Amino acid sequence: MELELRHLRTLRAIAEAGSLTRAATALGLAQPALSAQLRRIERALGGELFERGRHGVRPTALGELVLERTRIVLPAVTELQQEAVRFARTRAGRGTERLLRLGGTHGPLLGALVDLMAAAGPDTRVTTHASWSERELAALLSEGRLDFAVTGTCGSAAPPDTEHLVWQEFAVDPVFVMLPDAHPLAHAPEVELAKLADEEWTCVPGDGCFGDCFTAACARAGFAPRRMYETDIASCVHLVQVGRAMGLCRATFPATPGITTRPLAGTPLLWRHLLGWHPATQRADTAATVLAQARTAHADAAARSDSYADWLARGENPAEALP
Incomplete structure (x- = not known):
């Protein structure tokens, strides 16, 4: 499976919610679907990203590494999108x-x-x-x-x-x-x-x-x-x-x-x-x-x-x- 930006957003949502149930609600997904998606992401990244417990989930060492990179990548992509839109709209306004x-x-x-x-x-x-x-x-x-x-x-x-x-x-x-x-x-x-x-x-x-x-x-x-x-x-x-x-x-x-x-x-x-x-x-x-x-x-x-x-x-x- 190729890792996509939506997968990083999913990991961020799970970490912020601290619970698969709450994260599923925030993402508009059924919990089984979110759990299956998380397993696919973990296979793509080579290991468990969250430890499951009675009180929810918390990142593993690998999960912390991925989340740290996510905090850099997602804002950078958002800024790239905004800059591209600004450039395109500025160019579109040029003409006669x-x-x-x-x-x-x-x-x-x-x-x-x-x-x-x-x-x-x-x-x-x-x-x-x-x-x-x-x-x-x-x-x-x-x-x-x-x-x-x-x-x-x-x-x-x-x-x-x-x-x-x-x-x-x-x-x-x-x-x-x-x-x-x-x-x-x-x-x-x-x-x-x-x-x-x-x-x-x-x-x-x-x-x-x-x-x-x-x-x-x-x-x-x-x-x-x-x-x-x-x-x-x-x-x-x-x-x-x-x-x-x-x-x-x-x-x-x-x-x-x-x-x-x-x-x-x-x-x-x-x-x-x-x-x-x-x-x-x-x-x-x-x-x-x-x-x-x-x-x-x-x-x-x-x-x-x-x-x-x-x-x-x-x-x-x-x-x-x-x-």
Whole structure:
């Protein structure tokens, strides 16, 4: 019998489960079928790989040797598959029409970047993929299914998969609060977080640490947030407009009827805008061009926000608040 990758995955499943019964369940096999397969693998490798006992199975010395090699081989094969897919998709995108695949978390910067890239390269077809998850976007970059991703992190938190991907910061924003126009604090130059202790809140979801950072900021202000509605942007806007909740947004949030955005006193929360890509699939000059356009998109968005312009005019600098 020729040893195959599926056989190595079977051995790994048995070792992780510590039991043929549990391993069979995890693999979707009947236990007799798994036992027969294990015997065939052991014959191919020249000896017993697991000792059977009352409490399950454990690797023999030969089994430990094989499992040690398996821990090297399987990740290497997975990486080879991902690299091949990235290469094939990159090559497929080359032709008379250039394809640029952008990903991003929901917000105005992704749309602005699409507009700038389309204007700069009329022969470039731009596609987008929006996601609430920074980890999903990182996975798509690693798999070669996206060329660049616009996302961000709270404060100085690390972006996902820094081992394989390049992440470049292109802007830092304070986090503002969204208030209904009729709110008593809507005309204040800035809002102390403690004065919103009795409010409910809304923001878009994500898999980063923003929720924890907000809770910590509220604790420093002397209260715990009553309730947080995590939902899409349109629903967040509606909840603020009707006075159901206060919203959290980046300072570049565009002007919206019925809503006033105001800075939080002391800038307790920051958002770092990041552009990510895989260095194996992107040329340095292409990455530099997209990064420059991302910075332009942010500058344009900041210029359109009166509350952000007023905040900057007072000499505030969000980058100085980073640890």
